[in-house]
Amino acid sequence: xxxxxxxxxxxxxxxxxxxxxxxxxxxxxxxxxxxxxxxxxxxxxxxxxxxxxxxxxxxxxxxxxxxxxxxxxxxxxxxxxxxxxxxxxxxxxxxxxxxxxxxxxxxxxxxxxxxxxxxxxxxxxxxxxxxxxxxxxxxxxxxxxxxxxxxxx
Numbered sequence: 001x002x003x004x005x006x007x008x009x010x011x012x013x014x015x016x017x018x019x020x021x022x023x024x025x026x027x028x029x030x031x032x033x034x035x036x037x038x039x040x041x042x043x044x045x046x047x048x049x050x051x052x053x054x055x056x057x058x059x060x061x062x063x064x065x066x067x068x069x070x071x072x073x074x075x076x077x078x079x080x081x082x083x084x085x086x087x088x089x090x091x092x093x094x095x096x097x098x099x100x101x102x103x104x105x106x107x108x109x110x111x112x113x114x115x116x117x118x119x120x121x122x123x124x125x126x127x128x129x130x131x132x133x134x135x136x137x138x139x140x141x142x143x144x145x146x147x148x149x150x151x152x153x
Contacts, residue, residue: 058091073133082125083134090118 056064062084070080097110123131 058088058095061091062087069134069137072137073130075130079126079130083122086118086121086125089121090114 066080066084066087069075069083073079073083075083093114094111097107097114102110119135122134126134
């Protein structure tokens, strides 16, 4: 009877130990995702919402463009100051109009008025040839103006 109990005990231990050994097979051993090893959770992970980038201020916008404008128009320090203060002033007005979200025709009228005032102020503060170069740059863009300057030289 004693040997019979020990045989049954041994068989039961083997059965239970194989299930325990099998449960740990492949855990973290690099067997990939083919049924062995770690599995990913079916619970979706919460995605972090990307932080909304704060819109640039008028000063930041002008500061980022000012080196290219100064180089394209070959401005001295006084002229740089005149252009940057003028651009900042009218950029603020454009931002305010965007915030108001007016109707399309009223917004276009406001932009045209701002552009005319800005051009008049720049015409008063810059020499004629640099003002004309600024107008050309407004139409063509900064990069094209730089290319034209290099071709002339």
